[in-house]
Amino acid sequence: MGTRQARYTRPPWASRIATAILTPLCLLMIGELVCRLVGLYRPTGFLIMTPDKRYYAPNQDFLRQFYSGDAAVGKILPFRAQIDKPRDTRRIVIIGESAAQGTPEPAFGFARILQLILRRADPHLRIEVINAAMRGVDSTILAVAAKDLIQLRPDLFVLYIGNNEVVGLHGARGSLGLAVNGLRKGLQHTAIGQILTRIVPTGTSTQDMAYFRRHRVAMADPRRKAVYRRLAGNLDRICRLAADNRIGVVLCTVAVNLKDCPPFGSLHGPDLDPSSLSRWQGLYRDAIAAEALGRIDQAISSFEAANRIDDGFAELHFRLARCLEKAGQSDLAFQHFRMACDLDALAFRADSRINEVIRDLARRWQASNVRLVDIEAAMAAKGIPGQQYFHDHVHLNFEGDHLVACSIAPAVWKALGLDGQPGLPSVQDCAAGLAYNTFAQLQMAAGMLQTTSRPPFLDQLDxxxxxxxxxxxxxxxxxxxxxxxxxxxxxxxxxxxxxxxxxxxxxxxxxxxxxxxxxxxxxxxxxxxxxxxxxxxxxxxxxxxxxxxxxxxxxxxxxxxxxxxxxxxxxxxxxxxxxxxxxx
Missing domain, CATH: 1.25.40.10 (Tetratricopeptide repeat domain)
Structure with a gap:
């Protein structure tokens, strides 16, 4: 007599759980399909094809996966690049932030000057310089864009990256802030997610001076170390991506305004006791008063005494540097101007550590496809960088853009495998070639005056x-x-x-x-x-x-x-x- 096999019966709760999970998923899938069919989904990649399928163009919606509202709009320059790249074309892609884009007027940025230099060097050579830089982004966003830019089949990437690493979207934030950014980016890859983020926007905090004061970050803050690691990782990913696709890389250090840009924010050391703070404040007041009266030696003495009590206050280093320069001590002044930048608690400028990260990465990749162009050193060799090269803290004027382009051009020429060296036209020749003129100069100055009338510039000295x-x-x-x-x-x-x-x-x-x-x-x-x-x-x-x-x-x-x-x-x-x- 055989044994009867027991019949398995699914518990009723299992069916209810499956229904509770699968029904919303099916509805979401149907909703996603309907939204895409009616055109409510926008591509998130950096490149899209033009309607005639002949050209790549930048996707003006690319930044919506990272930002909401106006923060995602109008930050990418338009261009066209033939999908079927001509064999005789050398294609160079600029990757970076607003300084690389050419703010306040990209028509006169270093990308345009570089293109002028290269085309004049060999008029028979077909050169394309595509400016894929974006305003207000950081290296994490640029690394995402670089994956798509491979489709352009470029011969060379020029990387000028580093000014927005601490204050940018993925900068000195806690894990919660980074998680929110990741969630938003994930949602933007679905039509329903895009609709939700339009209805319930994120990242819309008013960036007034109170906001910036709350978000100051000291140089010794552990979050800055995380920023440097992230920058190194992102740049390494771009270099590896380029190497895998046989694309050369010109990796640039980043120059900033040291002499004519006071720190945006200053913080005292965390271990400064009330008594020491009181003595520091007295010496600081004395030094400021002496500087105002033109007693430079006395001011230097008082600033240095205050600095021995607390050497982490960025504005003190800037004031001291200013006095040292007046006293003819240019080398020491340069050191303190640099320290004022490094200690800036609102780091809208690339600091020394960021440029060291860039140099370290170039050394690691020197046997491969990466060439270093040390823009910071090239500019410093001509004196303390200031308004002779900059409109504001990082945005280059025409002379600054000319210096950058002339520094990059020989490395680009060599990376393209071309013989000899390109001629380097003067500032005046480049200005004539790009129609740079007095009216354009004043127009740019008006734009910069408007920019510096708003946060975060309002707390700067003087x-x-x-x-x-x-x-x-x-x-x-x-x-x-x-x-x-x-x-x-x-x-x-x-x-x-x-x-x-x-x-x-x-x-x-x-x-x-x-x-x-x-x-x-x-x-x-x-x-x-x-x-x-x-x-x-x-x-x-x-x-x-x-x-x-x-x-x-x-x-x-x-x-x-x-x-x-x-x-x-x-x-x-x-x-x-x-x-x-x-x-x-």
């Missing part, structure tokens, strides 16, 4: 005095600009466009000049050309809409503002303009 002096200088310079200078600018732009009618940068610059000259027709013509070249660039589209509206061309303005809303559905300026213009 901020109000410097702003007032710069505003007075700019006002006098703008009033003093002559019709001849304006015509010279127009002639320079016309000549540039005769050479390259599709120069998007020059069309925009010509439009700004035309607006200043109250020539609405010329402004509209050049903005129309700029938008036709790159209809995805939101700031240009918004400017075009505004100019059309001011000219009374309401229907054409509405077309541009609706274009802006397709690019950025949450754009308040465009929504308000469409409502207002539709009523007329």
């Amino acid at each position: 901020h109000d005095h410097v702003q007032k002096a710069n505003a007075q200088w700019l006002e006098a310079a703008m009033k003093g600009i002559t019709p001849g200078q304006l015509q010279a600018a127009a002639d320079a732009y016309s000549a540039a466009l005769a050479n390259d009618p599709n120069d998007w940068y020059i069309h925009r610059l010509y439009a700004y000049l035309a607006l200043w000259r109250q020539d609405a027709k010329a402004a509209i013509d050049h903005l129309d050309a700029a938008v036709r070249l790159f209809p995805e660039h939101l700031p240009t589209v918004l400017l075009y809409g505004s100019v059309l509206a001011q000219a009374g061309l309401n229907q054409q303005a509405i077309i541009q503002y609706r274009r802006a809303l397709r690019l950025d559905p949450a754009n308040k300026m465009a929504r308000k303009a469409v409502r207002s213009l539709s009523r007329h």
Whole structure:
């Protein structure tokens, strides 16, 4: 007689758990599919193809996976790169932050100067310099972009990275902040996640001075060590990615304004007791008073005495450096200017350790495809870096961009396997070649004056005095600009466009000049050309809409503002303009 096999019966709770898990998952999958079918999903990669499938273009939505709202918009320059790269083309890609992009005016940044140098060195050589730098990003974001930039089949990456590592999105944050960033990035890879992050935006804290004061980080803070490790890892990943794809790398150290940029934030040492703090404050007050009276030796003595009590206060080093330079002790002044930067508790500038990370990485990769260009050392060799090369803390003026481009060009030439050395045109030659002119210079100064009137600049030493002096200088310079200078600018732009009618940068610059000259027709013509070249660039589209509206061309303005809303559905300026213009 055989035994009867027991029949397995699934417990009722197991079915309920499976239903509770699978039903929402199925609904989510259906919802995701529907959202994608109706066009609610936006690609997250750095590159997209143009509608004709002939070119790669930068995805203006790329940064939405990291930022919300306005922080994700208008930070990437437009470009086109043939998908089927011509065999005779040497393609160079610039990777970096706002300083590499060329802020405040990329038309005159080192990427454009480098392209000019290389093309003049061999007019028969087809050179493309693609500026893939982005404003406000850090190396973690750039490492993500680099994976996509491989699709361009570049011959060379030029890396100028390091200014946003401590204060950037992935900077000196705790594990919770990094986890939130990771969650947001993960959600952005789904249509439902993109919709949710638009409805419930993250990372929208108002960045006023109170915000920045709360987020100061001392040089000795362990979180800074984590930042340096992260930078090293991200740069190493980019170099390894390049090596695996037979792409050369020119790795640059980062130059910053030491002499004319006081620290953004200063902190006392954590072990400073009240009695020592009181003595420090007395000596510091005495030193400041002596400096104001021109008693430089006395000021130096008091600053040094205070520094022996607490050597971690960034602003003290800056004041001391200023006095030492006046006393003719330039080498010692340089050391203290550098220390003021390194100790800055709001590290918007690359510090010494960041540049050492870059040099260490170059040494590790020196047997491979990586070449170091020490921009920091090249600039320091010409004196203490200051306003002779910078607009503000890190953004280069034309002379600074020229120095960087001339420093990079020989390494780029060699990395491309070309014979000899490229000629290095003068600042004046490069200015003429790129249509740089007096009006453009003043326009850039006006933009920088506006930038430095906002946080985080407000706590800097002598901020109000410097702003007032710069505003007075700019006002006098703008009033003093002559019709001849304006015509010279127009002639320079016309000549540039005769050479390259599709120069998007020059069309925009010509439009700004035309607006200043109250020539609405010329402004509209050049903005129309700029938008036709790159209809995805939101700031240009918004400017075009505004100019059309001011000219009374309401229907054409509405077309541009609706274009802006397709690019950025949450754009308040465009929504308000469409409502207002539709009523007329």
